[in-house]
Amino acid sequence: MSDTALHTPETLRSRSESVARSLPPLLVEAQHLAATILLGEHGRKRAGTGDEFWQYRAAEAGDAYRSIDWRRSARADGHFVRQTEWQAAQSLMIGVDDAASMTFTGDKSRPSKLRRAQTLAMALSILAVRGGERVGLTHLVDPPRGGEAQLIRMASALMDSHEPGDYGAPKPRVLPVGSRAVFFSDFLGDPSAIETVLGQAADRGVKGALVQVLDPQEELFSFDGRTLFESMSGTIRFETLKAKSLRDAYLERLAERKARLKEITRRTGWRYHCHHTDKSGEPTLLWLYNMLDRAR
Known part of the structure; x- marks a missing residue:
């Protein structure tokens, strides 16, 4: 099947309707259950995205290209990501x-x-x-x-x-x-x-x-x-x-x-x-x- 056929209005509508039939009940049920729990302070609520260095780690599948620390990676045979404590937690x-x-x-x-x-x-x-x-x-x-x-x-x-x-x-x-x-x-x-x-x-x-x-x-x-x-x-x-x-x-x-x-x-x-x-x-x-x- 061609890429064009995969993106026809009929195909997209069919896929959307299929997802709509199964997805909302699960989300609604989960939202109802979550609402029973009083939302207090959960996790570390630091401002921004965190700037306290925690460690370098080897890059993994799924890591964003922009997250790679090229200066650190240049000193080794691989790519490394600079990870902050907030991001890990x-x-x-x-x-x-x-x-x-x-x-x-x-x-x-x-x-x-x-x-x-x-x-x-x-x-x-x-x-x-x-x-x-x-x-x-x-x-x-x-x-x-x-x-x-x-x-x-x-x-x-x-x-x-x-x-x-x-x-x-x-x-x-x-x-x-x-x-x-x-x-x-x-x-x-x-x-x-x-x-x-x-x-x-x-x-x-x-x-x-x-x-x-x-x-x-x-x-x-x-x-x-x-x-x-x-x-x-x-x-x-x-x-x-x-x-x-x-x-x-x-x-x-x-x-x-x-x-x-x-x-x-x-x-x-x-x-x-x-x-x-x-x-x-x-x-x-x-x-x-x-x-x-x-x-x-």
Whole structure:
């Protein structure tokens, strides 16, 4: 298809209408949730863009051309960015797992794990932007930015992207030195990937939190008798005649997973929080808001 065809009024209108159908509900829901949190002083509210030198760091994908310090770069075999303390402290990076397992809900009356994660992520981003911070998504190459336009870009990206496979793991492409980060997931996949990412984040001075989003059905395991278990993608199937007999072993494995996540965060200086989709998002958002304020 030619570039001209991609930009015809019909194509642009179709794309705009498609985005309009999915984007507003997420933003409206997130704005409503964010409004429940009293906006106090969040982040460092220095005048201007900050002028206290903090460090030089190697240039990363997504850094603006004008941000490169050419005098410092001339003394080395690479490009360097002059970073101020304010700029580092004011960046919040967010990752939302959108693999197949996150689309699960045990009841049509409550949101899927993915929808709740998206809402919490956007509500937290709204609070950060209103507090003068820059926000971004970890799976994109774009650097964090401030402003309402950035919130719209993030919401659109969250609605568009989908991770292949049953379970996802954090794969940050942008994680500025000294920034803060939050990863939303059910964290039911391979925990070694989480250990690797948080270890790398800690080495870069990045502080943050893991928010494990679970459906209450995943905590109760109220199955009995003949039951067919199937992964959300349909690639994993298991049938049993005595589902109830598996409950204790399942709950033990889930407890072990939570304990491992808590240990990973403890070792790396991060924090862990578990959220259930049958509960209001307000307590979790307030916890994140206060946690990030202390992590400055």
